[in-house]
Amino acid sequence: METEVKTNDGIDFLVGVEMSLNDILSAPEVDPLLAAIIKGGAELVAITDPKGRFLWAKGDRNGARELQPSVRQDADKGRYENANWRLWPLYHEAEPIGFLFILRPPGESLCHLSHITEMAFTTLNLIMKNSVKRMLTTEVHTASIQQSYNELLEINKKLSISEKKYRHLAQTLEQRVEERTAELKKAHTRLLQQEKMASVGQLAAGVAHEINTPIGFIYSNLNTLLKYMATLIKMLKFYKKSSTVQTAGSLNESEELYNKLKIDFIMDDSLDLIQENIDGAEKIKTIVANLKDFSHIDDVSEIEMNINQELENTISVLLHEIKSRSARIIKKFGRIPSFKGHPGLISQVFFNILLNALQSKDKDLVITVRTEQKMDDLVISIADNGPGIPSDIQGRLFEPFFTTKDVGQGTGMGLSIAYDIVSGHKGNIKVNSQIGEGSNFSIILPLNKKYSPSVEG
Amino acid sequence: MIEYNELEQKLVLKLVYYGPALSGKTTNLMQLHEALDTKGRSDLMVLDTKDDRTIFFDLLPFYFVTPTGLKIKVKVYTVPGHIRHDATRKAVLSRADGVAFIADSKLTEATNNYGSFENLEQNLAFVGLDIEKIPLVIQFNKRDLPDIVAEDEIKKVWEPTGIKIFMASALHGRGVLETFKCLVDLTYDHLDKRFSLGENHELSKEAFINNLTCSNCAYLAV
Ligand SMILES: Nc1nc2c(ncn2[C@@H]2O[C@H](COP(=O)(O)OP(=O)(O)OP(=O)(O)O)[C@@H](O)[C@H]2O)c(=O)[nH]1
Ligand SMILES: Nc1ncnc2c1ncn2[C@@H]1O[C@H](COP(=O)(O)OP(=O)(O)OP(=O)(O)O)[C@@H](O)[C@H]1O
Ligand SMILES: [Mg+2]
Ligand SMILES: [Mg+2]
Numbered sequence: 001m002e003t004e005v006k007t008n009d010g011i012d013f014l015v016g017v018e019m020s021l022n023d024i025l026s027a028p029e030v031d032p033l034l035a036a037i038i039k040g041g042a043e044l045v046a047i048t049d050p051k052g053r054f055l056w057a058k059g060d061r062n063g064a065r066e067l068q069p070s071v072r073q074d075a076d077k078g079r080y081e082n083a084n085w086r087l088w089p090l091y092h093e094a095e096p097i098g099f100l101f102i103l104r105p106p107g108e109s110l111c112h113l114s115h116i117t118e119m120a121f122t123t124l125n126l127i128m129k130n131s132v133k134r135m136l137t138t139e140v141h142t143a144s145i146q147q148s149y150n151e152l153l154e155i156n157k158k159l160s161i162s163e164k165k166y167r168h169l170a171q172t173l174e175q176r177v178e179e180r181t182a183e184l185k186k187a188h189t190r191l192l193q194q195e196k197m198a199s200v201g202q203l204a205a206g207v208a209h210e211i212n213t214p215i216g217f218i219y220s221n222l223n224t225l226l227k228y229m230a231t232l233i234k235m236l237k238f239y240k241k242s243s244t245v246q247t248a249g250s251l252n253e254s255e256e257l258y259n260k261l262k263i264d265f266i267m268d269d270s271l272d273l274i275q276e277n278i279d280g281a282e283k284i285k286t287i288v289a290n291l292k293d294f295s296h297i298d299d300v301s302e303i304e305m306n307i308n309q310e311l312e313n314t315i316s317v318l319l320h321e322i323k324s325r326s327a328r329i330i331k332k333f334g335r336i337p338s339f340k341g342h343p344g345l346i347s348q349v350f351f352n353i354l355l356n357a358l359q360s361k362d363k364d365l366v367i368t369v370r371t372e373q374k375m376d377d378l379v380i381s382i383a384d385n386g387p388g389i390p391s392d393i394q395g396r397l398f399e400p401f402f403t404t405k406d407v408g409q410g411t412g413m414g415l416s417i418a419y420d421i422v423s424g425h426k427g428n429i430k431v432n433s434q435i436g437e438g439s440n441f442s443i444i445l446p447l448n449k450k451y452s453p454s455v456e457g
Numbered sequence: 458m459i460e461y462n463e464l465e466q467k468l469v470l471k472l473v474y475y476g477p478a479l480s481g482k483t484t485n486l487m488q489l490h491e492a493l494d495t496k497g498r499s500d501l502m503v504l505d506t507k508d509d510r511t512i513f514f515d516l517l518p519f520y521f522v523t524p525t526g527l528k529i530k531v532k533v534y535t536v537p538g539h540i541r542h543d544a545t546r547k548a549v550l551s552r553a554d555g556v557a558f559i560a561d562s563k564l565t566e567a568t569n570n571y572g573s574f575e576n577l578e579q580n581l582a583f584v585g586l587d588i589e590k591i592p593l594v595i596q597f598n599k600r601d602l603p604d605i606v607a608e609d610e611i612k613k614v615w616e617p618t619g620i621k622i623f624m625a626s627a628l629h630g631r632g633v634l635e636t637f638k639c640l641v642d643l644t645y646d647h648l649d650k651r652f653s654l655g656e657n658h659e660l661s662k663e664a665f666i667n668n669l670t671c672s673n674c675a676y677l678a679v
Contacts, residue, residue: 017459018467
C-alpha cells in the first residue's frame, strides 16, 4: 500500500476518494421518495447496497434486512424483474453501488406502479448526481481552502505588520507635514535674513571703500596743513617780533592791524581747529575700518577672532540707531583670549541682540556690553534697561517666527538665528529678564569646543 | 493510486490531464467521452466552469471487473489551468498514476507551457511523486491553428527526454485517443510491476487498454 500523501500539517489534499451509497444519500433525501412509492401502492420499497443489504426501507418488510437470496441470484444473472418485484441498479462512476427494490402487494399487478417508480428512480439518480457533485466540489474546496488558509495566515501576518506601519505613518503624516513645512519656512527665512545681512555687509563694505580714499587724503592733507600752519605761525611771529623792535615805543600801522585782526587768536585757534579735524578724520577712519571688518565677506572658514573687536565693529554698524535714540553704550570689555569661529556669523549674533536691545525702549536707553572669561567659556553679556520680557514668553524667544512686534516690523527670526549660530559654535544663549528691570542676554562661547559650556543661571 | 482494497478486491486509479490554461484539457476529456463506448464508463462530470475555464476539475470515470473479480476504477481528471487554482491542482494531482500534459502549440503560449510544466514538476514533488517514474505523455494540441511551433522543433526538444509526444487537434478529435491510449499503456506497465495484473488477475495489457478505450469508431474522425 502506498502511504498517504500528507502535508506538513497532516491535511490530506486528495481528490477522488471512493464513495458508497451511504455517503451519497441521506435519510431526509430518501424518505419522502420511498414514502411516495408506498403511497403509490407498493408493499415494500428499499434501497440496498451492492450485496442487497437494506440501507433504507419502507413498507411491510416482515423483519427482513436484505433481499431474498432468490432475488439476488436473479440479479446476478442480469434478471431485474419478475411478476412480484423489480430491481433498479444504481451506478456511481460507472460502478454498480446498489439497488432500488420494489415489491408489489400480493395479487396485484406492478403495472400501475411502474409510472411512479420510474419517476422515483429518475429523481433518485438526480439526487445522487447532485449530491456527488456537491461532495466533489466541497472536497476540493476543503482541500484547497485548508491549503490556502495556511498561506492566508502567513500573508495576514505580513499584512498586519505593514498595516501597522502604514497606520502609524498616516497618523503621523499630518504632524510630519507640519514639521517639514515649518522647517522649510524657517530655512527660507534664514536664507533671506542671511542675504539681508550679507547685503548690509556688502553695502557697508562698499561705502567704507568709497569713504576710505577721500578720508585718507583728507587725513594726510590735514597733517600736512598742520605742519604748514605751524611754519607760517613761526614765520609770522618772527616778523612781528622784528617789527616791534624797529618801531620801539609806538604802535605802528602794521601792529595796529595785527591786533585788530586778532592774529594771535587766529594762530592759536587754527592749530586747534586743524587738530580737531585730524581727530575727527581719525575717528572716521576707524569707523570705516570697522565697517569693512564687519562684513567679513571673505571669511568662510573658522578663524581666530578678537571678540572685543567684533563687538566694536557691530556697534559701529549700529551707530546710527544708537545716535538717533541717544542711547548710551557702556563697554566693559575684559581681557579675553581670541575665539575660533566664523566672525561673520558671530557678529550677526551681536547685531541681532544689540538691535533688539536698541529697539526695547526709546528714551534714556543704556546698554551695557560686557565681555569676560569664566573658566573655559567666553561670556558676552548685552544688558539693557528696557521694559524687560514677561516670564511667560521667555521660553519662546528663540522659536522661529516668535515676535511681539507688529506685522511687518519683526520677522521673529533674529533670536532664532542667533541661537542656531551659537549652538553651531557649541555655545549657548541665556536670558535674564524681569519686567521693569531690563533684559540681559548672555552669550556663552566655549573656548574648547569639545565640551559644552557649563550651564549656570 | 487512490485506493487498493484487498478485502473488497478493488483498485482505484487516477489519471490526470495537466497543462496551462485553455490548452484543451477539458476538450480532450469531452472528446474521449464522445468517442468511447458508454459501456464501462460514466458520464463526464464537469464541475463548475466559468467562461470555458475549469474552476475545480472535470472527471471521466471508467469501471470494469477482471476475470478474477478485481474491480478496477479509473478516474480521469483535468486540472484547472489558471494559475490561481494551484491548490486545486495539487489536490487533484495527489496519488496520480499517470499524467498527460496538454501543451498549447500556439507560438504565443511557449512561456505558459514552460511555466505549467515547471508547476507540474513542483506539484508532483509536493504530493510526493517522482516525475522520472510516473507515466507521462505530452500532447501538443491545437495543431489546426496557424502560428504554431514546428513539429521538428518540438521533437528536437522532447525526443531526447524519452517522453512520448503526440500532435493533436482536440477540437476535431485528432490525437486525443492516441494520447490517452499511450498513457493507459504506460500506466499498465507501471502497475503490472507492482500488482502483477497479468499473472494474478489475468488482465493482459491489451485487455486493460481495450476496457478503457472501447471506441465508438463510427464517431471518431481519425
Ligand atoms: N483551434 C483549436 N482550439 C481548441 C483546440 N482544443 C481546444 N480548443 C479551444 O480552446 C479553448 C479552451 O479549451 P478547454 O478544453 O476549455 O481548455 P482547458 O485546458 O480545459 O482550460 P482550463 O480549464 O481553463 O485550464 C476552447 O475554446 C476550445 O474550443 C484545438 O485543438 N484547436
Ligand atoms: N532686549 C529685549 N527686550 C525686550 N524684549 C525683547 C528683547 N529681545 C527680544 N525681545 C522679545 O523677543 C522677541 C523675539 O525677538 P527676535 O529678535 O527673535 O524677533 P524680532 O526682534 O521680533 O524680529 P526681527 O529680529 O526680525 O526684527 C521680540 O519680538 C521681543 O518681544
Ligand atoms: Mg530682533
Ligand atoms: Mg478545463
